[in-house]
Amino acid sequence: MTGTAGLPSPANLALSRKEDFKAFADGPRRTQPDVLTHAQLKALSPQARADYNRSRREWHANLGPLRTPQLAELHEDLWDIIDSNLQDGDKAKGAVAVDAFPGLGKTTSVLAFAREFHRREIAEQGEFTAQGNERVPVCRVGLTGNTGMKDLNRAMLEFFGHPGRHRGTTAQLGQRALDCMLSCEVRLLALDDLHFLKWRKTNGIEVSNHLKWIANEFPVTLLMVGVGLADKGLFSEGGTKGDAVMAQTGRRTTRLGMRPFTIETEKNRQEWRQMLLALEQRVVLTGKHPGMLVDDLSDYLFARSTGHIGSLMTLINRGCQRAVRSGEETLSQDLLDAVKNDEASEKARQELEAALEKRRLTSRPRPAHRKSA
Incomplete structure (x- = not known):
């Protein structure tokens, strides 16, 4: 089944693949049926x-998304952060964590923002990079239960359909993902359901180190979405050596929430x-x-x-x-x-x-x- 102008049907999209995300972002809005x-x-x-x-x-x-005050507030904060992240590649960019209870519209609101950002980048800079590669402003990864660091790197490669996504070490998969991000000039990396990552230690040092590596090496704004990320230890600071590692992530990450009505x-x-x-x-x-x-x-x-x-x-x-x-x-x-x-x-x-x-x-x-x- 296809949608308008040969695009895939909106009901048959997997947003963890770049072709489907592009169809989601570029596709026309649904037309409301007449009330008879x-x-x-x-x-x-x-x-x-x-x-x-x-x-x-x-x-x-x-029916959604509705531009509720909560969505509008979140989008304003996200625009502030991503528009201020125009530093050169030698500087780490500030990250964002949308951390709120289920049912408040986190994923819907973030996807709506990602769609707007994708459309703005394509409108301003074109569909192809100066090197002739396809421009992919947004990489969106939905994590699954008990995802490890290697799984996260593989999921980023799955988004691009990279042929080397099925084998390799964690470091090799990470480098391939970095190559894809650089070639396609990705500027926003959205990680949904971050709480599904393996938090082997109560302070989440392993997770924090990997996310810090992505923030340091990838020229992207890291946008993390999850439930209870603060309780997982993502932003923790303290006196131990492990907590010092976490403190750097906390200093670089802006936590945004969403409130209920x-x-x-x-x-x-x-x-x-x-x-x-x-x-x-x-x-x-x-x-x-x-x-x-x-x-x-x-x-x-x-x-x-x-x-x-x-x-x-x-x-x-x-x-x-x-x-x-x-x-x-x-x-x-x-x-x-x-x-x-x-x-x-x-x-x-x-x-x-x-x-x-x-x-x-x-x-x-x-x-x-x-x-x-």
């Missing part, structure tokens, strides 16, 4: 209705409402109406997602799929009650629901703020 009326939907032929429903299934499964202040509630407004505009259901999410379901959706955008997007996606399949064509509490969500949000929802029902908490801004929005 009930009469228009009923008037469709069986084939046309099947095609329309399929386009909606794909659309609802890919909260409803503790008026500003927090306004952010939640604006995000629901943006999400409501993207829902393609014939029974959709203004306020379906922001007025009718605001408290309910916050309780079901506990302010984690990953859980919210999963719930909305699954709810839309059921609304189309069942013919209800709208999102309601009754429909969403039948939709299962991730285990973490389901376990945390009861206490939140009780507080919201008793009006001890609310996700809705005051009317004056709502009107101005």
